Amino acid sequence: MFTGKAALITGAAQGLGKSFAAVLLQKGCKVCAVDINEEKLQSTVKEFNTVYGEGSVIGNKCDVTNARELKESFKQAKDTFRHIDIVVNNAGVVDEQNWEKCLDINLTAVIRGTLLALDYMRKDRGGNGGTIVNVSSMAGIYPVEFAPAYAASKHGVIGYTRSWAFHPEVQSNGVRLVCLCPAYTDTDIIKSLPKSSVDIELYQKSLQTLGVMKMERVMEAFVKLLEDTDNIGSVLSVNKFGIKYWKMQDAKL
Numbered sequence: 001m002f003t004g005k006a007a008l009i010t011g012a013a014q015g016l017g018k019s020f021a022a023v024l025l026q027k028g029c030k031v032c033a034v035d036i037n038e039e040k041l042q043s044t045v046k047e048f049n050t051v052y053g054e055g056s057v058i059g060n061k062c063d064v065t066n067a068r069e070l071k072e073s074f075k076q077a078k079d080t081f082r083h084i085d086i087v088v089n090n091a092g093v094v095d096e097q098n099w100e101k102c103l104d105i106n107l108t109a110v111i112r113g114t115l116l117a118l119d120y121m122r123k124d125r126g127g128n129g130g131t132i133v134n135v136s137s138m139a140g141i142y143p144v145e146f147a148p149a150y151a152a153s154k155h156g157v158i159g160y161t162r163s164w165a166f167h168p169e170v171q172s173n174g175v176r177l178v179c180l181c182p183a184y185t186d187t188d189i190i191k192s193l194p195k196s197s198v199d200i201e202l203y204q205k206s207l208q209t210l211g212v213m214k215m216e217r218v219m220e221a222f223v224k225l226l227e228d229t230d231n232i233g234s235v236l237s238v239n240k241f242g243i244k245y246w247k248m249q250d251a252k253l
């Protein structure tokens, strides 16, 4: 199912994106790792090429909010691997002070990444079909009092992804779109503390209630999303209580 495929993953220098890349590499995929952090990206690419074989990964330094750079990353992936079969729009930040930046990275760039992925994957545009995984969050389903802009961006990812997923031309051209919604996971992003003491308290309470998941749990959900090929437009959550598909299929005309 994965051998010989090629994936492009944004925000792949560290955290969830790096682990998504490792999972796909273990399964025989080639990976184009995209990230704004050049130093971490180069070290990740070096590590992966040592472990999984020279040429299995390329790195592309790119700010996903820069349309030209993101377009170039897709072109590099296609030129290197000849096709793009999986795209994971994963890069994200928590930044309520600079909420426009938060929306630019978490939502606008996901929209742009989805449009580019459709262009490269649609069979009527010369692609082979494929899967787009857009990384939302539990914050895309639940309200988050201490991070409203972040929650809005993640709700937006779900609405945007599901809308394209059910488009008849997208389905007939072999592209499947799905959303992954993890709860708190052990990466750097959970160190992005809110600014006010009320919000810090709300965040700490939320962390205490939900705990912090190990990376492996989210990777289990990621693989499930990719392997369940009949899950068009699905929203899969993963938290300490388990992995579950949301019955959003009901919210469809």
Ligand SMILES: NC(=O)C1=CN([C@@H]2O[C@H](COP(=O)(O)OP(=O)(O)OC[C@H]3O[C@@H](n4cnc5c(N)ncnc54)[C@H](O)[C@@H]3O)[C@@H](O)[C@H]2O)C=CC1
Pocket: 010, 011, 012, 013, 014, 015, 016, 017, 034, 035, 036, 037, 062, 063, 064, 065, 090, 091, 092, 093, 105, 135, 136, 137, 138, 181, 182, 183, 184, 185, 186, 187, 188, 189, 190
């Ligand atoms: N860790 C968690 O608790 C959860 C994370 N998520 C989502 O998972 C995704 C990945 O986050 P984590 O790995 O946890 O965080 P992280 O902070 O460890 O990694 C984020 C990566 O995105 C990159 N990035 C940030 N801005 C970028 C930009 N403008 N252009 C290109 N790359 C950029 C960073 O350099 C970094 O490598 C995000 O979308 C986040 O919202 C969702 C639910 C839970």
Ligand SMILES: CC/C=C\C[C@H](O)[C@H](O)/C=C/C=C/C=C\C=C\C(=O)C/C=C\CCC(=O)O
Pocket: 094, 136, 137, 138, 139, 142, 143, 144, 146, 147, 182, 183, 184, 189, 190, 191, 192, 193, 194, 203, 210, 239, 241, 242
């Ligand atoms: C300032 C925030 C810092 C980091 C945010 C993280 O990146 C992450 O994306 C935020 C997650 C927020 C989650 C909010 C609510 C989660 C709710 C649940 O998991 C629901 C729990 C139980 C219900 C039973 C179930 O449906 O599983």
